[in-house]
Amino acid sequence: MKGSRRRTKSRSVLPGFGLSLGFTILYLSIIVLIPLASIFIKTSGLSLGEFWQTVTNPRVVASYKISFFTAFFAALINLVFGLLVAWVLVRYRFPGKKLIDSLLDLPFALPTAVAGIALTTIYAPNGWIGSLLGPLGIKVAYTPIGITIALIFIGLPFVVRTVQPVLQDMEKDTEEAAVMLGAHRFRTFRRIILPELVPPMLTGFALAFARGIGEYGSVVFISGNMPLKTEIAPLLIMTKLEQHDYTGATAIALVMLVASFLLLLLINYLQWRSNRHVTAA
Template structure:
């Protein structure tokens, strides 16, 4: 059979307009995502390699990187645990006020980040409702990395809950019941039957919460105190350089954050792919 005959007999796609929709998708992603990111790289090329290295390795810049990445990591880690617990309760149990609690999970999505930051600062400041109770115990939340982590936990929780919740709803309960009937304890059933199915969405939720935390500004800028070398986050330092009209320095810091974030998300996606492959093969 000739190649032209093969082309004529090739079945057409069930969904029409693939070429047009693919072209629109590539155009839209290029316009909204790729071109702005390329703009960061192009703007940074105005610096010499020595100037770029001196900018991104400045002690104040390195301290802001450390604050941003560490607080985002620990906040995402906390949300990984408690997000799973909340999703489990919402899916597996019925209780009064369940729909209200389920709707409150999405509150950080709708609430302006500045409002969240002001509210958390008012509550956890030394003269706040909770802060004045923690102050005699020697626990200071506001204007410390702990306060930043708390703000990132607040804005990152919905990402874990909403990625795990649908998977929990679709799990077959009969498999769990069969494992229990065969003599497996509840903890072993969860570890061997349920948890492998939840690892991919948990990694996805962790990645989303972590990425959101790295770039968060509004909810953190109030509770952090913005003290250089102590509680200054990288997005705030970028804003500071923009206000000083140091556009190249701001883009250099942003480029480093972009590269590190991309590598970390790539690693998390690789781990997610490995876990998905393991679940399919078993």
Template structure:
């Protein structure tokens, strides 16, 4: 009929959008808003004192730095693992592919206990490193290793599908035109992998910032040295200092969201530049 509204290609958009907004509100927006509301009951002086305490600042620094370095390590070795799983055939490939997802299924407390038992001074690896003066457990290095363990699947599973979908004819054409393997990788393959690598880095970084179970055992929980921000929040809650806990959580939320927004913006800019070029 002339003048009638054009039917949508995908019917039910309004209903599905409503369910989506409702679901996100109940699961994400409302819980996060409660943190802001709880913190709003504090005066600015109280809020500033709670989030700029020397112990709190040390916990922030440790959490964000270890999460960043762990995500950076995973970006490199996650790419390597994904490359091996996609480009090569070897015995036990399916088993290794399944092991990659183990940190997803393994309870974080179990992972923390296992890593602590291995890297403690009396553990398998720790006992070998102790005579060399290297201490892993109860140090920031141990925390980073725990975050590498739980963050690796995020990078592998975001890069792996892109590698599988890459057109090998383009690589073969580059080689036939005289490009060396490294140049082919750098000019043909790597540009396609940067967006998923940034996504995997962001996911691993976000998971590392809020990780608690696998870190609390291996960190040693020493204030000003190996105390992570999530543990400090739990300590505040156990002391019934709900306002102080939500204040710390709010700062972590703002910083985490800003960093993730920056990473997504970099990914968007890079994708635009690649498409334009």
């Protein structure tokens, strides 16, 4: 009788570990691993010399530089202003707060092509902002600056939405105690608040950076697509596919995949170190 009760109590409504793990591996294999593996398989059709010649072509190298550098600077800018926006939304009350909080998710829902057309219309030489910057000698559309602005637009929510929950759950008792003991506000922020925000900030930076590297729709209009100047790597991949050069397209994609993986691995390592430091403290 006691044994049957124990068996009844040990049963769970949710499936067991083995079944759950099997479904998880199957799902990840179909959605992630198999498509990524196909890039390696397709690229293996090239010899080492052909692969190296493809990925070191000056036009390809220039597209790598534009994609990675604009994505990096856009994510860096979002890291600073995303923290500021999250701080304002969590720590202050003001009219229209809920509206602004809702508008932050607009880049998630807005089709990227629509965002690209809207940004191009605004920042073009005859646009609202472009016509004001033109007399100052500042050109935004069809330059790397325009690409960076587009990536800032689509990457900001990643930083805000990863930092915002941590700020909401953060207890204010330690901050108030530090202020009562005479600590300056900046020192309180730097020594008490910032260490706890570093892990989510790194996560938001990584997500914004990864999204920026592969962004196509919102960038293709405002970039101008000039080879060696404003042509991004995803556009070059699309050009190769349109020319039925599938091995060339997968070779370019493979370099982007490996570089993105290594960079994200580095960011995850830094995040792990930061979490370990905060836990030890």
